[in-house]
Amino acid sequence: xxxxxxxxxxxxxxxGILVSDAAGHYPGLELFNYVYGTADDILTSTDxxxxxRTGLDFARRLxxxxxxxxxLGLGEKFFVGENADEILRHLLSCLQLRVxxxxxxxxxxxxxxxxxxxxxxxxxxxxxxxxxxDVQVERRYLRGGGALAYKVLRTDPDPKRRAELxxxxxxxxxxxxxxxxxxxxxxxxxxxxxINVTGDEIEQGAQPQGDELDEQFRAGMARILxxxxxSSTARVKAVVNWTGMxxxxxxxxxxxxxxxxxxxPIIVDCGSGPSQLRRxxxxxxxxxxxxxxxxAEACLPDGTDLKPKxxxxxxxxxxxxxxxxQLVNAFTGKRHFTIGLDLLEALVLSQIPAxxxxxxxxxxxxxxxxxxxxxxxxxxxxxxxxxxRLDASMFEDNEDAFAAQLSAAGFxxxxxxxxxxxxxxxxx
Numbered sequence: 057x058x059x060x061x062x063x064x065x066x067x068x069x070x071x072g073i074l075v076s077d078a079a080g081h082y083p084g085l086e087l088f089n090y091v092y093g094t095a096d097d098i099l100t101s102t103d104x105x106x107x108x109r110t111g112l113d114f115a116r117r118l119x120x121x122x123x124x125x126x127x128l129g130l131g132e133k134f135f136v137g138e139n140a141d142e143i144l145r146h147l148l149s150c151l152q153l154r155v156x157x158x159x160x161x162x163x164x165x166x167x168x169x170x171x172x173x174x175x176x177x178x179x180x181x182x183x184x185x186x187x188x189x190d191v192q193v194e195r196r197y198l199r200g201g202g203a204l205a206y207k208v209l210r211t212d213p214d215p216k217r218r219a220e221l222x223x224x225x226x227x228x229x230x231x232x233x234x235x236x237x238x239x240x241x242x243x244x245x246x247x248x249x250x251i252n253v254t255g256d257e258i259e260q261g262a263q264p265q266g267d268e269l270d271e272q273f274r275a276g277m278a279r280i281l282x283x284x285x286x287s288s289t290a291r292v293k294a295v296v297n298w299t300g301m302x303x304x305x306x307x308x309x310x311x312x313x314x315x316x317x318x319x320x321p322i323i324v325d326c327g328s329g330p331s332q333l334r335r336x337x338x339x340x341x342x343x344x345x346x347x348x349x350x351x352a353e354a355c356l357p358d359g360t361d362l363k364p365k366x367x368x369x370x371x372x373x374x375x376x377x378x379x380x381x382q383l384v385n386a387f388t389g390k391r392h393f394t395i396g397l398d399l400l401e402a403l404v405l406s407q408i409p410a411x412x413x414x415x416x417x418x419x420x421x422x423x424x425x426x427x428x429x430x431x432x433x434x435x436x437x438x439x440x441x442x443x444x445r446l447d448a449s450m451f452e453d454n455e456d457a458f459a460a461q462l463s464a465a466g467f468x469x470x471x472x473x474x475x476x477x478x479x480x481x482x483x484x
Contacts (some may be wrong), residue, residue, distance in 0.1 A: 069310060079380065084295060087295070093178075104255035115248070118145055254320070264285060272427060294402040298406045311351035319429050341390075368439060
């Protein structure tokens with residue numbers, strides 16, 4: 057019997073290709089390529105959309121392969137003035153997507169964060185004929201997580217929300233933007249390799265489930281895009297982090313469904329040091345990892361075992377993406393669930409509409425716990441059956457620490473001793 061490939065297992069389990077090399081912020085970058093790279097309308101309903109993909113290799117090689125860039129004479133016709141290439145290199149290096157668990161990457165593994173429309177780019181690599189400086193535009197890190205997210209959005213059955221999503225993406229990165237960064241990025245993109253793709257097979261093969269998870273992603277994205285009174289940079293970051301976090305929830309929840317189990321809770325430790333709660337949080341993380349591996353194995357034919365490498369590749373998407381989005385404290389070592397500042401921002405933007413607020417108690421109970429299975433405070437711990445073996449006071453202290461984090465970030469405002477409201481409007 058032929059081996060079942062890891063991407064096929066992931067598709068069977070989650071509806072998308074969620075593997076370790078494509079973890080973290082890569083699905084968000086891939087989503088932007090689909091949204092803004094189509095020759096058709098944003099979130100087109102066309103069965104076989106056409107996409108234009110640029111590798112932005114001219115700029116990436118300038119920054120991360122300067123010696124070879126100079127040797128090939130790639131910038132000789134374009135740069136004017138002494139040290140122009142060096143000045144541009146330092147400027148562009150500030151736009152790098154930070155890959156925290158890797159060493160300084162070569163240009164093929166380095167990406168720009170999509171602060172502007174023309175900075176959106178696909179994977180690219182040196183071609184075999186690299187002696188001439190040839191480049192290929194092909195998949196390497198953008199494997200399919202963003203394809204699933206894109207298909208979920210463009211197949212939204214709610215016409216009103218779909219129209220809001222389209223309008224929100226148009227406003228986020230206007231086609232005729234005239235900022236200095238966009239003008240510069242557009243010139244750099246014009247000197248880069250690009251390809252046209254009709255009917256992307258990975259996007260076509262993505263399988264939205266039409267379930268509560270898909271609805272959560274669409275609704276969350278619509279809320280993020282509704283915050284038009286905040287900077288586009290904040291919204292772009294929230295789109296990327298929300299996409300990554302949602303895909304980790306997809307893995308956990310659909311794995312539980314595959315095995316006929318209740319989804320395990322994500323126990324968040326908001327404290328500052330070792331504690332019993334931190335140990336429970338670490339144990340909860342291990343439980344999710346085991347669940348995903350077991351569910352992946354259940355997707356195989358009877359009598360077939362999941363290979364260790366495939367298990368690491370599939371569960372690695374969850375742990376690495378959680379670490380990138382700050383739902384887990386670290387990539388290696390002693391790890392537990394947490395909520396970092398960038399994720400806090402993404403959660404507030406994706407769950408609370410523009411210019412609105414919700415009570416703190418409702419945010420940690422109805423939003424974090426009921427929607428996502430995230431446990432912060434006592435009430436959520438009781439609902440998840442944790443108080444039968446854990447002291448309720450731990451969760452009360454944890455809830456207070458989380459409120460302090462929200463307040464320090466500017467997302468929580470106390471109107472009285474008994475009224476605390478969560479919302480992005482509080483940071484204005």
